[in-house]
Each structure stands twice: as structure tokens, then as C-alpha cells.
Amino acid sequence: MTYCLAIHVNDGLVLCSDSRTNAGTDNVSVYSKMFPFVWPGVRFFTLLSAGNLATTQAVVKKINSDIAAGMVPNLTTVTTMQEAADYLGIVSTQVQKLHASRDTATTNFEATFILAGQIIGQAPEIFMIYPQGNYIHESAEHPFLQIGEIKYGKPILDRVIKRDVALEPAARCALVSMNSTIRSNLTVGPPVELMIYRRDSFEEGKHLYFREDDPFARELSEKWSEGLFQALDKLPHFDWEYQ
Amino acid sequence: MTYCLAIHVNDGLVLCSDSRTNAGTDNVSVYSKMFPFVWPGVRFFTLLSAGNLATTQAVVKKINSDIAAGMVPNLTTVTTMQEAADYLGIVSTQVQKLHASRDTATTNFEATFILAGQIIGQAPEIFMIYPQGNYIHESAEHPFLQIGEIKYGKPILDRVIKRDVALEPAARCALVSMNSTIRSNLTVGPPVELMIYRRDSFEEGKHLYFREDDPFARELSEKWSEGLFQALDKLPHFDWEYQ
Numbered sequence: 312m313t314y315c316l317a318i319h320v321n322d323g324l325v326l327c328s329d330s331r332t333n334a335g336t337d338n339v340s341v342y343s344k345m346f347p348f349v350w351p352g353v354r355f356f357t358l359l360s361a362g363n364l365a366t367t368q369a370v371v372k373k374i375n376s377d378i379a380a381g382m383v384p385n386l387t388t389v390t391t392m393q394e395a396a397d398y399l400g401i402v403s404t405q406v407q408k409l410h411a412s413r414d415t416a417t418t419n420f421e422a423t424f425i426l427a428g429q430i431i432g433q434a435p436e437i438f439m440i441y442p443q444g445n446y447i448h449e450s451a452e453h454p455f456l457q458i459g460e461i462k463y464g465k466p467i468l469d470r471v472i473k474r475d476v477a478l479e480p481a482a483r484c485a486l487v488s489m490n491s492t493i494r495s496n497l498t499v500g501p502p503v504e505l506m507i508y509r510r511d512s513f514e515e516g517k518h519l520y521f522r523e524d525d526p527f528a529r530e531l532s533e534k535w536s537e538g539l540f541q542a543l544d545k546l547p548h549f550d551w552e553y554q
Numbered sequence: 555m556t557y558c559l560a561i562h563v564n565d566g567l568v569l570c571s572d573s574r575t576n577a578g579t580d581n582v583s584v585y586s587k588m589f590p591f592v593w594p595g596v597r598f599f600t601l602l603s604a605g606n607l608a609t610t611q612a613v614v615k616k617i618n619s620d621i622a623a624g625m626v627p628n629l630t631t632v633t634t635m636q637e638a639a640d641y642l643g644i645v646s647t648q649v650q651k652l653h654a655s656r657d658t659a660t661t662n663f664e665a666t667f668i669l670a671g672q673i674i675g676q677a678p679e680i681f682m683i684y685p686q687g688n689y690i691h692e693s694a695e696h697p698f699l700q701i702g703e704i705k706y707g708k709p710i711l712d713r714v715i716k717r718d719v720a721l722e723p724a725a726r727c728a729l730v731s732m733n734s735t736i737r738s739n740l741t742v743g744p745p746v747e748l749m750i751y752r753r754d755s756f757e758e759g760k761h762l763y764f765r766e767d768d769p770f771a772r773e774l775s776e777k778w779s780e781g782l783f784q785a786l787d788k789l790p791h792f793d794w795e796y797q
Contacts, residue, residue, distance in 0.1 A: 462705035466734035470779050471786065483789045491709035507792075517792070530790045536713050538785020543714065545781050546726045547773045549750075549760070 312498035313459035315344055315359035316468070316485055317427045317437045319449050322478040323510040324427045324435050327485040328359050329459075329493065331500030345504040346371050348378075348386050349515045354430045356386055356395065357506050361459040362422030362442065369406045370399070370422065377402075392436035393448075396426055400444030407442065423458045427508075435510055463495045464488030482507050483531070486521075490532050503528065555741035556702035558587055558602035559711070559728055560670045560680045562692050565721040566753040567670045567678050570728040571602050572702075572736065574743035588747040589614050591621075591629050592758045597673045599629055599638065600749050604702040605665030605685065612649045613642070613665065620645075635679040636691075639669055643687030650685065666701045670751075678753055706738045707731030725750050726774070729764075733775050746771065 315328040328344040344367070346358040358374075360367035377385040389395040403422055410420045421442035429435040439456045440446040449456050455472050457465065464487075471484045482505060492499045501523040508516035521528040558571040571587040587610070589601040601617075603610035620628040632638040646665055653663045664685035672678040682699045683689040692699050698715050700708065707730075714727045725748060735742045744766040751759035764771040 462738070463709050465738045466706050466709075467782065469738050470734075470782055479792060479795055480786055482792070483786055487786070487789070491713075495705070495708045495712050517794070519792075527790060534789050535785060538781070538788050539710065539713055542778060542781020542785055543723055543726055543730070546730070546777050547770060549722060549725070549762075551760070552722055 312496070313344060313361040314457070314461065314464060314489060314492045314499045315361060315425055315459055316455060316457045316461075316464065316488060317359060317425045317449075318455040318468075318472055318481050318485055319427070319435055319437050319474070320454065320472070320476050320478060320481045321474050321510070323512070323516075324357075324429070324437065324506070324508040325478065325482045325485050326357050326359060326425070326427055326506040326508075327482075327489050328504050329489060329499045330502045330504065331498060332364050333498055339500075341502070343504060345506060347506065347515050347518065348374070350387065350513075352431070352513045354387070354428065355508060355513055355515070356426060356428035357508070358399070359425040359427075359458065360422060361424075363410075363420045366403070366406050366410060366420050366422040367424075369410075370403050370424070373402050373406065374399075390430070391433065392426070392428055392430060392438065395428065396438035396440055396446045396448075399424055399426055400440050400446055403440060403442070404444040425456055425458055429508070429510065429513065431513060435508070460492055460496050460499050463492040467491065478507060478509060486528070486531055487535050490528070490535065494532075501528075555739070556587060556604040557700070557704065557707060557732060557735045557742040558604060558668055558702055559698060559700045559704075559707065559731060560602060560668045560692075561698040561711075561715055561724050561728060562670070562678055562680050562717070563697065563715070563719050563721060563724045564717050564753070566755070566759075567600075567672070567680065567749070567751040568721065568725045568728050569600050569602060569668070569670055569749040569751075570725075570732050571747045572732060572742045573745045573747065574741060575607050576741055584745065586747060588749060590749065590758050590761065591617070593630065593756075595674070595756045597630070597671065598751060598756055598758070599669060599671035600751070601642070602668040602670075602701065603665060604667075606663045609646070609649050609653060609663050609665040610667075612653075613645050613667070616645050616649065617642075633673070634676065635669070635671055635673060635681060638671065639681035639683055639689045639691075642667055642669055643683050643689055646683060646685070647687040668699055668701055672751070672753065672756065674756060678751070703735055703739050703742050706735040710734065721750060721752060729771070729774055730778050733771070733778065737775075744771075
């Protein structure tokens with residue numbers, strides 16, 4: 312399984328992904344699921360992937376080969392984030408159909424993507440591209456999108472993430488959401504990747520890696536547990552506790 | 555769907571359940587999923603239920619009719635919590651088989667239960683009874699069990715609940731776990747029921763109901779959100795934030 316999330320706040324974008332892949336519990340590997348595509352000063356994209364690893368790898372290769380070969384459309388020619396999402400949906404479904412055409416069993420080749428980015432002159436946007444190639448975007452009322460094992464890390468996002476949260480606190484919230492998921496579900500695992508993109512910067516942004524023994528990640532997890540205990544202590548007491 | 559959980563700490567037991575049932579999104583009802591069976595001074599049980607409502611209602615009726623008719627075993631004759639779990643597994647599978655024998659389609663009659671309780675002279679215990687009638691119990695390393703929509707509310711339990719947590723803080727933690735689930739998933743809904751049983755008391759304990767507009771529940775949710783923001787503020791900052 313996988314857990315990836317993307318947050319869109321007024322100050323920019325935050326993306327976070329785990330790196331665990333598994334084909335059964337006895338076949339576990341580490342693969343990055345975060346793919347930045349940056350043309351400094353002009354356009355910034357980052358792709359997050361979940362699902363069949365052969366599909367997601369083939370999609371990323373196709374995105375790169377389309378750019379290298381000057382195929383139209385590619386990520387340098389699309390004029391809006393929606394066009395980029397549309398392009399990704401076409402590439403993803405083409406790859407899935409190709410792999411399915413060679414299938415000797417009834418394999419699940421599906422993959423789901425989050426595409427976040429900004430094209431110069433436009434606002435940052437985040438799209439989630441379904442295995443069917445269609446897509447949805449986030450909104451002011453729901454300024455984040457998740458793929459993979461989404462439930463464990465959703466309550467903290469539901470309570471905290473709004474457009475006016477600053478970029479670094481939103482990034483800390485993303486790390487907490489990821490950390491809680493890793494603690495509760497074995498199929499999501501480190502290293503964790505974090506991308507912090509400041510709106511209108513049109514550069515890769517801060518791209519951070521946190522391995523299992525990373526001191527920052529460990530301190531974050533410990534401080535978060537401490538903070539939760541303090542938050543619990545401050546909750547209203549039952550009436551009989553005041554007697 | 556449903557969310558129920560049971561916690562076993564040194565001081566006693568905490569049980570919590572939602573009350574939403576649905577057969578499709580357009581057929582939503584309110585039913586209690588918490589059933590206490592108490593013989594003061596002697597034995598205390600509470601059953602939590604998830605799954606097919608006709609099955610869970612029939613199981614509760616059968617438990618009561620077995621007691622009334624003096625059938626052996628029943629909840630007054632079992633000598634251990636494990637015997638009680640075994641009895642419940644038999645009742646549950648008998649009901650499911652009966653209903654399946656009349657089925658005109660391929661209906662899912664499955665139900666899952668949590669049985670918590672204490673019999674005089676023994677320690678409190680919690681069992682989860684699967685639809686197949688077999689069961690597991692909690693342990694010192696994992697002193698809680700959940701049924702239904704369990705993922706949203708698991709991270710807070712994973713971080714907080716240990717045997718040495720006091721009874722009321724454990725109950726507040728259960729309410730937070732439930733509240734987070736209700737906020738993130740429409741199929742889990744109020745009223746919320748909470749049972750706080752003090753070890754060796756052999757009485758029903760505190761049995762509380764929180765409706766949607768309950769001032770205590772609302773204050774708890776608000777204070778928890780405040781506490782989360784404070785916990786986020788105290789997390790380690792990224793190195794560039796100190797410059």
C-alpha cells in the first residue's frame with residue numbers, strides 16, 4: 312500500500328509521500344513515489360503515485376520520454392494544470408491498457424496519481440487522477456487530496472488544514488498525518504519525502520527526506536505524542552471528577 | 555457502518571459506540587449498539603455490535619431469552635469471560651446460519667461483536683467475536699479492540715492507550731477517537747454511548763449518552779481541536795525557520 316497527500320494553502324503547496332511498496336507481505340521494497348518536474352521560473356509540477364508499481368514507473372518514463380522527444384502534449388506544452396491532469400490521465404490509461412493486453416491472468420494494473428503544480432501566470436492547483444483517467448481537484452472547502460491508505464491520517468487534516476494555514480505548519484501537519492499512518496499500518500513505511508513549494512517561486516522548493524532513524528522525524532513523533540497527552544489533559548472532565 | 559471500541563486499563567473498562575445504521579445512504583437510522591448485562595455484585599458484561607442489524611438484534615434477543623428460559627449456557631452460567639465469548643460465537647453463527655437458510659439472494663448476514671466484562675473473582679477481559687464465531691482477546695501490549703470503521707480513530711489509541719492510563723483519561727481518549735471518526739466518515743454518527751466500568755465494582759458503571767448537540771461533546775471536540783493546534787505549534791521547526 313501507499314500513503315501520499317497534497318495540501319494547497321494560500322502560501323503554496325505541501326506534498327508528502329511514503330516509500331514502501333509491497334507485492335505481498337513477503338515482498339517489500341523501497342521506491343520513491345514523489346516525482347518533481349521543474350522548469351525554473353516558468354512551471355513546477357510534482358507527481359505522487361499509488362497503485363501498480365510497473366504502471367506508475369511506466370507513466371513516469373513516458374512523461375519524461377514525451378518531453379525528450381518533443382511529443383505534444385507534454386508537461387512543457389500544457390497551458391493549464393487541468394490540461395496537465397488530462398494528459399496524465401491519458402498516459403495512465405494507455406499504460407494500463409497496454410499492460411492489460413499482455414496479461415495472462417486477471418492482474419490489477421490500476422494506479423492513482425496526485426498532480427500538484429503551478430504554471431506561471433496561474434494559481435497553484437492539485438488534481439487527483441483516478442485509474443480511469445478522470446480527475447478531481449481540491450477546493451477552498453477541502454484544500455487537500457490523499458491517495459492510498461488515507462483513513463488513519465485524515466482526522467488531523469480534517470481538523471487543521473484550511474487555506475489560511477501557513478506553509479510550514481501545513482508541512483508539519485502533513486508529517487504528523489504520515490507519521491500516524493506509518494505507526495498504525497505496516498504497509499506504509501519510511502523514508503518519508505516532503506516537498507514544500509512556495510507559491511510563485513517556480514523552483515523545486517524544499518525537498519526533504521526522512522529516514523526511519525532521522526532525528527527530526529523522531530523528535531516530531533515524540534513531541535506530537537507529548538502534545539496529544541497535553542491536549543487530552545485539557546479536555547473537559549466528567550462531572551463526577553469535580554466532586 | 556459502525557464504530558465501536560473497548561479499552562482495558564488497570565482501573566477498569568471503557569466502551570464506546572456510535573448509533574448510526576444504514577442500509578444504503580438513503581436508509582439511515584439510529585440504533586443503540588451497546589448492550590449491558592449486569593448482575594450487581596456478581597458479574598458485568600457489555601456487548602458492542604457491528605454488522606447486519608437483523609443478526610445483531612436476533613443475537614441480543616437470544617441472549618436474553620436464554621437467560622429467561624434458564625438455558626445452559628447463558629450469561630449467568632458461564633464461569634469465565636472466555637466461556638462467554640464462546641457462547642456468543644455459537645449464538646451469532648446459529649443466527650447467521652438460520653437467516654442464510656432462508657435467504658433468497660446472496661445477502662451478507664455477518665456480524666462482529668466486542669464482549670467486555672468481569673466475573674467475580676476474575677480480572678476484566680475484552681473479546682472480539684468474529685462473524686465465524688471465533689474470537690481474540692486484548693493484551694497488555696494492545697489493550698484495546700475496535701470493530702467497524704476502525705482506521706480513523708486508531709492513531710490516537712495507538713499513541714495513548716496503555717494499561718496504566720487512568721479510567722477517565724482513557725474514556726476521554728475513546729470519545730476523541732469516536733469524534734474524529736464521526737467527523738471524517740458519514741456512516742458513523744451520534745448519539746455516542748460511553749460506558750465506564752470501574753474494576754471490581756460489579757455494577758453497570760457510568761453509562762453516558764451524547765447527542766449531536768450535547769454541550770459536553772461539543773466542548774470536547776472544540777478543546778481537542780485547540781489542543782491539536784497547540785501540539786502542532788510545539789513541533790520542531792525546519793532549520794530555515796530559525797534563520
